[in-house]
C-alpha cells in the first residue's frame with residue numbers, strides 16, 4: 001500500500017525554482033489501478049518518479065508498505081526498485097544494442113538470478129507478451145508496439161508488486177495503443193499488480209476506475225466506478241469488501 | 255550480463271569504439287616508432303664505438319694531454335741525403351708515435367691491477383710517413399703547406415698533412431704517403447686494436463710471435479698496395495712478411511698495418527712504451543667507478559669511456575640521435591597525452607549520449623557500480639583494441655624504417671692524419687688537430703629494432719589510456735540518476 005503525505009518536489013535550476021509537486025496526499029491500495037492525467041508540465045512524471053523511487057521528494061513522505069522511500073538509503077532504494085517496481089516508458093527505453101531477450105534479462109541482473117534461469121524467465125516473459133518468436137531481435141528490428149511489449153516483459157519478468165507506466169502509448173498509433181492497453185490491463189488482472197499509469201489519452205482516462213488529475217503540482221481524484229482493483233492478487237478482497245472499499249475510497253477522495 | 259552487454263556494445267557500436275581506439279593507436283604507434291628508432295640509433299652508435307674500441311673494450315687509457323707547442327713533435331722531418339747526381343730515386347720512412355705521446359709499458363700491469371679491471375692490454379699506434387722521391391737539384395716547393403721549407407736537394411716538407419702533396423721544383427718530384435701502424439700485444443688479441451677486425455685471409459699472430467717480423471694488414475690497405483699473404487714489405491728498412499688480412503667490423507679501417515708490439519716499439523723508437531691501454535671492466539655497470547679509480551691512482555693519464563667517446567660522435571647519426579631522443583620523445587609524449595585526452599573526452603561524451611540508457615538501468619535497480627563497471631570495461635577493451643592497432647601500426651613503421659635503412663654518417667672526433675687509431679680515444683689531442691683536421695667518418699644503416707620491452711610499454715600505455723577514458727566515462731555514468739530514464743534526449 002502506498003501512502004503519500006504532503007509530497008512536494010522543487011527543481012532548482014540556477015536562480016529559478018519550479019515547484020513540480022505541491023503537497024500531494026495520495027493513498028493507493030495494493031492491486032489498485034490509478035490513471036493519472038493532466039496538462040503538460042503539470043507534474044505527472046514527477047509524481048511517478050516519487051512513487052517509483054526514481055527520485056526523492058523535497059519534502060513529505062512516500063510510504064510503500066510502511067517504508068518511507070524519501071528517507072531510506074540509496075542502496076536500499078535501488079534494491080527496492082529492483083525487487084518491487086516495474087516501469088514502462090513512453091519511448092520504451094530499451095538498450096539499443098541488446099536483443100529483446102537480453103533487454104528483459106537486464107531486469108533480473110540486480111536480483112542476482114543465475115544466467116540460465118535468467119534467460120529462461122526472460123524468454124517466458126516475452127512469450128507471455130506474444131513475442132516468443134522475437135527473442136534475438138534488437139530494438140531497431142522491432143516495431144514500436146513490439147518494443148513496448150519487450151519493455152512490458154522487462155517490467156514484469158521480476159514479478160514486481162507495482163507497475164508504473166509513463167504514457168506507455170504516447171509513441172504508438174491507435175490500433176497498437178489499444179493492444180498495449182489491453183495487454184497491460186490483462187496483466188494487471190493476472191498478476192494482481194498495483195498499476196499506476198500516466199496518460200494523455202482521454203479514452204483511456206475515461207475507462208479508468210480511479211482517475212487522478214494533476215494540475216500545477218496539485219492532485220484531485222475522481223472515482224469513476226468499475227473494477228478498480230485487480231482480482232486475483234495477494235491482497236484481493238471479497239466482492240463485498242471491495243464494494244465497500246470502493247465507496248469508502250470514493251468518499252475519502254472528496 | 256557484463257560480458258554479453260560489453261560484447262554487444264562493442265560489436266554494434268564499432269565506429270565509436272574504433273574512433274577511440276584509433277586515437278590511442280596513433281599515440282602508441284608513435285611511441286613504438288620513436289622508441290625503436292632510438293634503440294636503432296643507440297645500436298648504430300654502439301657499432302661506431304665498437305669499431306673504434308673493439309668488442310669488450312670498456313675504456314682506454316692514454317697519456318694526459320699536454321699543451322701543444324708551436325712546433326710540436328708531431329711534425330715530421332725528412333732528411334734525404336743530398337746526392338750530387340742529378341736524378342736519384344730515394345725512399346724514406348718517417349715513423350713516429352701517434353700524437354707523440356706515450357705511456358710506459360709498465361702502466362699496463364698497473365692499470366690491470368686496479369679494482370674493477372678485468373684485463374688491460376697495451377698497444378702502440380704509429381704513423382708512418384713514406385716519401386718516395388726522385389729529384390734533381392733544385393728548389394722543392396710545397397703545394398699545400400706554407401710551412402714547407404725551401405731547400406736544396408734535401409728539401410724539407412714540413413706539412414706532413416694527409417693527402418699526397420707533390421713537391422716539385424728544381425726538378426724534384428716525390429710523393430708523401432702516410433699510413434698507420436698498430437703494435438699489438440700478440441698474447442692478448444681479444445682486447446686491443448685488432449679486436450675490431452676479423453681475419454678474412456691468412457692467420458693472425460700467434461702468442462709466440464711477440465717479436466716476429468710479421469704483419470697483418472687491413473683489407474683496404476692490402477688492396478691499395480696489392481699486398482697479399484706471403485708477400486713482404488719494408489718499413490724503415492725492416493722487412494715484414496704479411497701473414498693475414500683483417501677486415502674491420504665497421505666499414506672504415508682505422509689501422510692499416512698491425513705488427514707485434516715489440517716490432518712497433520722498435521720501429522717507433524718507443525721501447526717499453528704504449529700509446530693506448532685498452533681496459534675491460536669486470537662489470538660493465540661499474541665503468542664510471544673504474545674510470546675514477548684509474549684516474550685517481552695513475553696520474554698523468556686520460557681515461558676515456560665509450561660514453562665519453564659517444565660525445566665526440568657527430569654527423570647525421572648524432573643529429574638524428576639527438577632528434578630521436580629529444581624531439582621524438584617529447585613529441586610522442588605530447589601525442590600520447592593528446593590521445594589520452596581525446597579518448598577520455600570521446601568516452602565521456604559517448605556516456606552522456608547514453609544518459610537515458612544508464613538512467614533506465616538504474617531505474618531497473620542496477621547499482622551504480624554495475625553501470626560504472628560496464629563503462630570502464632568498454633573503455634579498457636577500447637584501450638586494448640587501440641593497443642593492438644597501435645602495436646601493429648608501430649611495428650609497421652619500425653619495419654619500414656628497417657627496410658629502408660636510411661644511411662647515417664657518424665663522424666668521430668678528429669683523429670690523426672692517416673685516420674689512425676692513436677687519436678681515437680682521447681679524441682685527437684690538440685697536437686694532432688694542428689697537424690690534421692681529417693675526421694673518421696663511418697656510414698651506418700639505421701634500423702629500428704622493436705624490443706619486447708617496447709611492446710610491453712605500448713600494451714601498458716594502451717591499458718592506461720583505456721583506464722583514464724574509463725575513469726572519466728565511469729565517473730559520468732556514476733553521476734546519472736534513475737530519473738534520467740525519463741529524460742528526453744536532446
Ligand SMILES: Nc1ncnc2c1ncn2[C@@H]1O[C@H](COP(=O)(O)OP(=O)(O)OP(=O)(O)O)[C@@H](O)[C@H]1O
Pocket residue numbers: 011012013018019020038039040041042043044045046047
Ligand atoms: N529535472 C528537472 N529539472 C527542472 N525542472 C524539471 C525537471 N523535471 C521536471 N521539471 C519541471 O517540473 C514540472 C513538471 O514536470 P513533469 O515532467 O512532471 O510534467 P508532466 O506532467 O509529466 O508533463 P508532460 O505531460 O509534458 O510529460 C515542469 O514544469 C517541468 O519543467
Ligand SMILES: [Mg+2]
Pocket residue numbers: 044045046166
Ligand atoms: Mg511527463
